Amino acid sequence: MILVGELSLWVALLMAAWTTTVSFSGGLQGRPDLVKSGERALYATFGFTLLASIGLWTALFMHDFSIKFVASYTSSNLPKIYTFTAFWAGQSGSMLFWALILTTYSAIAVFSNRKTNRAMMPYVTGTLGIICLFFLMTMCFGANPYERLDWIPPEGRGMNPQLQNPGMAIHPPMLYLGLVGTAIPFAFAIGALVTRKLDTQWLGAVRRWALLSWFFLTIGIVLGMWWAYVELGWAGYWAWDAVENSSFLPWLTITAFLHSIMIQEKRGMLRKWNVTLVAMSFLLTILGTFITRSGIIESVHAFAQSPVGDWFLGFLIVAAISTAYLVSTRLNDLQANAELESMVSREAAFLYNNLVLVGICFATLWGVLFPILSEWVKGDKITVGPPFFNAVNGPLGLLLLALTGIGPLIAWRRASISNLKRQFTWPVISGVVTFAVLFAMGMRQMYALVSYLLAGFVFGTIIQEFVKGIGARRRMYGEGLFGASMRLIGRNRRRYGGYIVHFGVVILFCAFAGLMFKKDLTATLKAGESVKAKDSYGSEWVFTSQGISSFEQLNRRVVAASFSVTRDGKSMGILSSEKRQHVNAAGEPTFEPSTEVGILESPKQDVYLVFTGAVDRETAAIHINFNPLVWWVWFGGIIMAFGGLIVMWPQAVRAEREGGYVAELPSESTMTLVGAGA
Structure with missing residues (x-):
């Protein structure tokens, strides 16, 4: 099986090359036979990558120390669970794991669109083929997991003790599932740009994939925080490490996209913004992978220096230039159907929310790149530490928390004074009471007081929205409290699942303030x-x-x-x-x-x-x-993931018998996902 796996890696490379070639050719020539061949080749790419992965796992469990990767990251006395997780403990194995997830996602995306989005699918398949081809080439020619040693050692080196932790059995897969997931929306964005089909159709194809990526990134980041807390011994869970930030950056842009997608669906606005955010998420993922795998930064999370970094840098440059060219030549097709009518509206709140998210992203990106740039320019690496990130992102984070509560309270298009008074009264009272109680109890740390004031405000917003919704159902249908709550969430999963995510965010901010x-x-x-x-x-x-x-x-x-x-x-x-x-x-x-x-x-x-x-x-x-x-950091992360799961759960359109008649209950496609309510 080991030999089969080794050969399968090369066959997967050939299949990915075929996928790329015939998919683009079929799309440009209008040849359905070539398009179909490309899709089948992509399925084959997944199959052979799976065989290559099984082969490496076989080598790990058989302790075949003739393979460099096995000898470097395992030993014959390593517990079985860590022998399994050794698959992603090193550079080449983790690359194969990445390729396995990528080809799996790609096959699912192509298969699920076998009857829809046919005009853009050749270019979607071709783009996915290029990405798969890049990763497979990087392995075959740069970091081959099946590389053999000149001599067979009697015993392996074993696994880094810091990786022998239950969190490392779950954290990397979750993170990879999230990071790799950014490739699917990116491929659809490229397909939409090439075919100029830039209406809401392509958004419908990528929304669930973007949510899936956000969901797994959220879990992966929180698990990484937990691992750092229990394993590294420094009594903290986030040090603004460059590798930590590498996963945080695409999470920010995906979160922004999941906000702005609603504005395009509702008002036809922010078309350029949405395409750019999808592309940024993928490019930031590649950038983070370059930083992690090139060895240009020192981190407990990073891989050793290797030529793989040069591959990623080259791919990043080509992908960025190609995407920028496509966007710049499609500006007329990306014109908005409507304009912002008021700076005090739901759309404006979403826009402010996005600007803050992107602001945090760029501030974090600058902090990550500054040591690298300073070394290139001056020859001396100038490190940017937590004080910089806290000073810049702290206030932006509080502003983001405030907008999380403000967004759901403002009407679409233009808010009236009466609407603002009615909507804001109880949330503001909730925040002020929280502030007053903590101040009376002796809390004087201003940053913490502001955090808890805003947390009380957002919590008041969430409670108000649930109370209104549950009350409406109870009045209309005479349901009990529990039944009305469950049906409210079940019938409006995007809206109320988003509110549950908000609740998790509130908990996280309260926990962060506690560490002061x-x-x-x-x-x-x-x-x-x-x-x-x-x-x-x-x-x-x-x-x-x-x-x-x-x-x-x-x-x-x-x-x-x-x-x-x-x-x-x-x-x-x-x-x-x-x-x-x-x-x-x-x-x-x-x-x-x-x-x-x-x-x-x-x-x-x-x-x-x-x-x-x-x-x-x-x-x-x-x-x-x-x-x-x-403790509330982990609980808040669980709540956020649970809310995301509710949002992702398919929304059935069904009829329900209410009070003797049948009422159609459609999904609320214009409601919030992850940040601003409905």
Whole structure:
């Protein structure tokens, strides 16, 4: 199977080349037979890429150390789950995983449009073929996962200990599913530009794909934050690292697209904007992949330096120039059908929302590229750290939060004074009451107070919209509270699923603000010694050392420091942190020792303990952090993903018997997706 997989990779390359050639030829010549051949070749590309992937997984589980990738990222004593995830632990394997997802998506997109969008499908298929061809060429000629070693080592190097974490079994696939998903809307945008079919038809073809990409990116980013928090030992979850930002950038532009798509559907506006956002999302994905895989930046998340980066840079330049040319030659076809009638309207709120999202995107992009550009120009790399990102994106984030609450309250076209008073009264009261209560309780940190004021305002907006909708159903149909709630969401999934996403955003902002009140301390304790500390809530904690222990576990040697913990005299159990030395099957150390933190988790705050080292056999040096509201970061991410799932769920158009007659209940195609309500 290994040999079959190796050969399949090259056959997939040939199939992708055939797909590209005959699809564009068939479209330009009006040859349905060539178009059909291109689509079948794309299915074959997926099939052979799948065989190549199965072959590599076979090599991993058989511990075929003659293959460089297997020897570099596994060992014979590596747990099975991490042997499976080793597929994406290194450069070439992750490229194959990327190609597998890309060809799967491409085959599904082409098959689902086999009877629709036929005029643009040859160019959609051809564009997808080009992207598949690029990734397969990059592997075959630049980073082949089946590359053989000149000699077969008796044992593999093993996997980086930081990747031996349950989060790494889920985070990369989720992130890849989101990042690769940007290729499908991009291909449809190219197809629409080539055929000049730039009405809402192409938007209908890409909306669900854009949502799918946003959904998986959201999950992947939150899982990456969780992994950084529990694995890296720095008591934080977002450091504005260049690789973290590489996934954040396309998330921002996709979110902006999911807002502005509604304006084009409703009013025929922002046609140029939507095409540009779709193209930007894909190009930012390629840029992020270049940054991650070229080795030009140093990051715990990045791959080692390799020639693959040059391939991605070249592809990025060609794709950007080609897209810019197509857009510039189709400006007349991209003219809007209507103009903005008022700066106080739903359309204007969406536009402001998009401008803020793109502003955050460009500020983040500048922070990512500045060290690279400074090194190219001056020869010295000038690093841009969290202070820059926080100073620029912090205020923009608060403005975005405010617009999240404002958008659903304003009418389309032009808002009246009476409408604004009626809609804004209760949300504003909600925000002001939140601010007043926290201020009365002693909170004086202005950034946090503003965050919670805006969070209260947006929460008030969400509650008001649900109350109005549920109340309307109860009056019209006499339904109970639960039944009216479920049917309201079920019949208006795009609108109320978007509100649930908003709720997740509110939770995230509240959690982010909580970290402004974090406290920490360091201590060195012998067995039986204690240290006291107070958290932000005024509770007194006592940590008493239980000593240091050593033992072997799975594929590692462990030195653990344990502490009994009390809060205000009440026992909170034992908290342990470990130093782990991973070894191969021969018992030889494979990597530098890693740290496993101890976390006492609760919705109120996390107690985060790091064993920084053993001073002697009985004395442990530790660092303790009190991190308020971190639990709500993960909960907010779950709520956002749940809301996105509701929005994505197919909206059935069905008839429902209400009060003795049949009422048609259509989907609300003009309602919100991810940001601004209806």
